[in-house]
Amino acid sequence: MSPRGLMPMLILLAALALVPAFGSNTSINFLVSALIVALAAQGWNLLGGFCGQFSFGHAAFFGTGAYVDAVLQARYGVNAWAASAVAIAAGAGVGWLIGFLSFRAGLRGSYFALITLAFAEVLRISANAAPITGGATGLLLKLDARAANFQFASRGVFCLIALTCVALVLALSVWIARGRLGAQFAAVRENEDAARALGIDVLATKLRAISLSAAVTAAAGCLYTQYFLYLDANIAYGSWISVEALLAVIVGGISTPAGPIFGALALHALGEVTRLIARGVTGIDLVLFGLILIAAIAFAPTGLAGLASRLRRALG
Amino acid sequence: MSLLRVDAVTRRFGGVVAVDGASLNVPKGTITGLIGPNGAGKTTLFAIISGFVTPSAGRVVWKDADITSMKPHQRARQCISRTFQIVQPFAGLTVLENIAIGAYLRHADRSEAMRLAADVAKRVGLAAQGGQQASALTVAGRKRLELARALATEPELLLLDEVLAGLNPSEIRDIIPLIRAIRDDGVTILMIEHVMQAVTNLCEQVTVLAQGRVIASGAPRQICTDPAVVEAYLGRGAAARMQAHA
Amino acid sequence: MYSPAIIAEAMVNGLLTGAVYALVALGLTLVYGVLHIINFAHGALLTCAMFAVWGLSEGLGVNVYFTIVPLAVVMFGVGYALQYWLIGPASRGEDSNTLLVTLGLSIAIENALLAVFHSDTRTLSGDAAFDVVELGPMLLSRPRLIGFGVSLLVALVLWLLLTRTDAGKAMRAVAKEPMGARLAGIDVRHIFALTFGIGCACLAVAAGLLLPTFYVTPRVGNAFVLVAFTIVVLGGMGSVPGALIGGLLIGMVESLGGLLFGESLGQGGIFVIFILVLLLRPQGLFGARA
Numbered sequence A: 001m002s003p004r005g006l007m008p009m010l011i012l013l014a015a016l017a018l019v020p021a022f023g024s025n026t027s028i029n030f031l032v033s034a035l036i037v038a039l040a041a042q043g044w045n046l047l048g049g050f051c052g053q054f055s056f057g058h059a060a061f062f063g064t065g066a067y068v069d070a071v072l073q074a075r076y077g078v079n080a081w082a083a084s085a086v087a088i089a090a091g092a093g094v095g096w097l098i099g100f101l102s103f104r105a106g107l108r109g110s111y112f113a114l115i116t117l118a119f120a121e122v123l124r125i126s127a128n129a130a131p132i133t134g135g136a137t138g139l140l141l142k143l144d145a146r147a148a149n150f151q152f153a154s155r156g157v158f159c160l161i162a163l164t165c166v167a168l169v170l171a172l173s174v175w176i177a178r179g180r181l182g183a184q185f186a187a188v189r190e191n192e193d194a195a196r197a198l199g200i201d202v203l204a205t206k207l208r209a210i211s212l213s214a215a216v217t218a219a220a221g222c223l224y225t226q227y228f229l230y231l232d233a234n235i236a237y238g239s240w241i242s243v244e245a246l247l248a249v250i251v252g253g254i255s256t257p258a259g260p261i262f263g264a265l266a267l268h269a270l271g272e273v274t275r276l277i278a279r280g281v282t283g284i285d286l287v288l289f290g291l292i293l294i295a296a297i298a299f300a301p302t303g304l305a306g307l308a309s310r311l312r313r314a315l316g
Numbered sequence B: 001m002s003l004l005r006v007d008a009v010t011r012r013f014g015g016v017v018a019v020d021g022a023s024l025n026v027p028k029g030t031i032t033g034l035i036g037p038n039g040a041g042k043t044t045l046f047a048i049i050s051g052f053v054t055p056s057a058g059r060v061v062w063k064d065a066d067i068t069s070m071k072p073h074q075r076a077r078q079c080i081s082r083t084f085q086i087v088q089p090f091a092g093l094t095v096l097e098n099i100a101i102g103a104y105l106r107h108a109d110r111s112e113a114m115r116l117a118a119d120v121a122k123r124v125g126l127a128a129q130g131g132q133q134a135s136a137l138t139v140a141g142r143k144r145l146e147l148a149r150a151l152a153t154e155p156e157l158l159l160l161d162e163v164l165a166g167l168n169p170s171e172i173r174d175i176i177p178l179i180r181a182i183r184d185d186g187v188t189i190l191m192i193e194h195v196m197q198a199v200t201n202l203c204e205q206v207t208v209l210a211q212g213r214v215i216a217s218g219a220p221r222q223i224c225t226d227p228a229v230v231e232a233y234l235g236r237g238a239a240a241r242m243q244a245h246a
Numbered sequence C: 001m002y003s004p005a006i007i008a009e010a011m012v013n014g015l016l017t018g019a020v021y022a023l024v025a026l027g028l029t030l031v032y033g034v035l036h037i038i039n040f041a042h043g044a045l046l047t048c049a050m051f052a053v054w055g056l057s058e059g060l061g062v063n064v065y066f067t068i069v070p071l072a073v074v075m076f077g078v079g080y081a082l083q084y085w086l087i088g089p090a091s092r093g094e095d096s097n098t099l100l101v102t103l104g105l106s107i108a109i110e111n112a113l114l115a116v117f118h119s120d121t122r123t124l125s126g127d128a129a130f131d132v133v134e135l136g137p138m139l140l141s142r143p144r145l146i147g148f149g150v151s152l153l154v155a156l157v158l159w160l161l162l163t164r165t166d167a168g169k170a171m172r173a174v175a176k177e178p179m180g181a182r183l184a185g186i187d188v189r190h191i192f193a194l195t196f197g198i199g200c201a202c203l204a205v206a207a208g209l210l211l212p213t214f215y216v217t218p219r220v221g222n223a224f225v226l227v228a229f230t231i232v233v234l235g236g237m238g239s240v241p242g243a244l245i246g247g248l249l250i251g252m253v254e255s256l257g258g259l260l261f262g263e264s265l266g267q268g269g270i271f272v273i274f275i276l277v278l279l280l281r282p283q284g285l286f287g288a289r290a
Helices: A004-022 A026-052 A057-075 A082-102 A111-128 A157-177 A180-190 A192-195 A204-226 A238-254 A260-277 A284-299 A303-315 B041-051 B070-079 B095-103 B110-124 B137-152 B169-184 B196-202 B220-224 B227-234 B238-245 C004-035 C042-059 C063-092 C093-118 C142-164 C167-174 C178-185 C188-215 C222-233 C240-261 C265-280
Strands: B001-012 B017-027 B031-035 B057-062 B081-082 B157-161 B186-193 B205-210 B213-219 C131-133 C140-142
Touching: A004 A026, A004 A157, A004 A260, A004 C222, A026 A157, A026 A180, A026 A204, A026 A238, A026 A260, A026 C042, A057 A082, A057 A111, A057 A204, A057 A238, A082 A111, A082 A204, A082 C265, A111 A238, A111 C093, A111 C222, A111 C265, A157 A180, A157 A204, A157 B001, A180 A192, A180 A204, A180 B110, A192 A204, A192 B070, A204 C042, A238 A260, A238 A284, A238 A303, A238 C093, A260 A284, A260 A303, A284 C063, A284 C093, B001 B041, B001 B186, B017 B031, B017 B041, B017 B137, B017 B186, B017 B205, B031 B041, B031 B169, B031 B196, B041 B081, B041 B157, B041 B186, B041 B238, B057 C063, B070 B081, B081 B137, B095 B110, B095 B137, B110 B169, B137 B157, B137 B169, B169 B196, B196 B220, B205 B220, B205 B227, B213 B220, B213 B227, B227 B238, C004 C042, C004 C140, C004 C167, C004 C188, C004 C222, C042 C063, C042 C093, C042 C222, C063 C093, C063 C188, C131 C142, C140 C142, C140 C167, C142 C167, C142 C188, C142 C240, C167 C178, C178 C188, C222 C240, C222 C265, C240 C265
Parallel strands: B017 B213, B031 B186, B031 B205, B081 B157, B157 B186
Antiparallel strands: B001 B017, B001 B057, B205 B213, C131 C140
């Protein structure tokens, strides 16, 4: 992606940075939730978009990030920042392990999607039963709003931190997309045999992609823990985050660095509006998400990013 | 000096013996042809040389080192590069990006890789199509792209799997000098080819495979009149009949 | 330790449940075998069918088993239409698109059911669940025996359909070589839709057989479809006999596992089996290496 193509994204991020200063608590809450999903989606995009390996189980990485962060603090009194760092590394490790097992067994396409889903579910069921995660009652972190605890009295500050994370990963994605690693990811996505013939170690490349992807999604999990200070297995390892991460990327524009951010914001806005209109009807926003996913595949395979560039071309 | 040596290689698929004790030598700096009737095992032998298929028995020796168990990507790093008979472009990428993926093998830096890719594109005659999607190329264009990508990895040995198949006579005429130029730049070439005119034109030596076995090896002229070769292509007794007619 | 009688009863019960699992898996494996896609909406469609059975039975007072045939026809039509007009055109022949479209479909269906019926658990009134048959030393539930018989019957009919009829031959031709089949004059889009329809009809039958002894919630399909995925992978993707044997096997494993280790391990255990089979024998226990 050219620097010029990124301009709308940068303007958007700058505009979002103003929300904490002027926005209400509700709007900040909305933005933080959307940014957490955006970050998870950016992670999904690194593996699914750049490297072509569709995961249906990114909850495995989100949940690992969230739980490791929470458990280290709640059970072992580890500092929140250190816990987050360990949690991100743990997420990457889980990603590497799942990748190593599945990719080495030669699983691709639907099979890979299915096995990631299964891994996430095993983790969810285990977390729901294990004492260390608080089982079905979940895990509550002590509220102690100090910067040293990665907790802030002002929601705005947290919002800015989330925004910074998203911006950093955006920069990372652009850098990857423009360099050798991105080229290797694309080669593996497009044609594994040809990639091999050109000297690319396909397994190693996929492992790099899934570890990076998992680390970013685990970081989203950490943000969740630090912001909401409560976790249970259905939040951390629930299929909602797997679906939203994937959906944000497909809707926003697959394999474009800015796509997941557009997608997450658009979906959250839409979900908010739907919930307002159909007050009290559970699940109605998800019905809409499902239909949007189908419509996006059918009519806008390149997502919002693709629509925007087509529109720009049409307007000259 | 032989750059690549294949030593009595055998490959079975279930009960079928695709390659049966085949040996072959590729001297440095030559263009060597690998020919044979359909189903002779040429593509399997190629896959063994490039590491996509592991042989059931036998050895592949590269510069006096045994590389039989080496993976395809490691062989590419050892300067053995292949093209595919059925072209395998990265369809979603542009022509230049396709070539750059080859170039990235030895150049981590983007601008260097892109520069090399542009050079190679010019060399194979794809300079004008650099910004096009690879999927938009014609058959001849895709064949050139296969060649370009392999070249961009800066190989010492280039394995060409029927780069001329599917091209019309004038396209073949255009590409033959290109292959010779690549050899003249110091790249050793081993090519599978069906177009005999090209084989006699380009190759210094030819190995003939039939039913998985090497049945003849030598200069192209000599091969064409070898009774075993004639029989392999035209059927039992054909050589005798030709002798009778002559 | 458990007496042989208890173990035998658990095994037979497992077989009975397994047959219905196999039926759900049959639909999935058939669609995979012919269309080479994984239908993620399979569970949600099963839930739909179960709600339909529940509605007909509770609302209109129709005998559960009489709902099966008409519902199978309706579900066939629904499946045919979904594939012909929605899934097929929207995916444009890309596997990853199909995966996402059926995922979208399952999210939409599941949550629409949630919006309408909320997450309450519903069962059929009446005492079908307690209707038992004495078979030697074992007490077996009559609805499950019926389920077993009907499932095997449907599997047999499906097998005959695939091997003996022109439509079945066309389906197998499309499964092997869609391009070649098209050249031979077979309407591939129609065959795809037909297969999908049959897969959905299987779900209607399964729904009718399950409901007398089971409950329905908007998410109930997920539990079954997970089991079905495991069975399909175990039996070899696309194999009808594989699905049947896999279904019976998983039913027994679940039943014996529940007896020996407790029910809570059930679902997690099935996921673990699923992962292990995928990693170690992705071609299935009975399939040849692809």
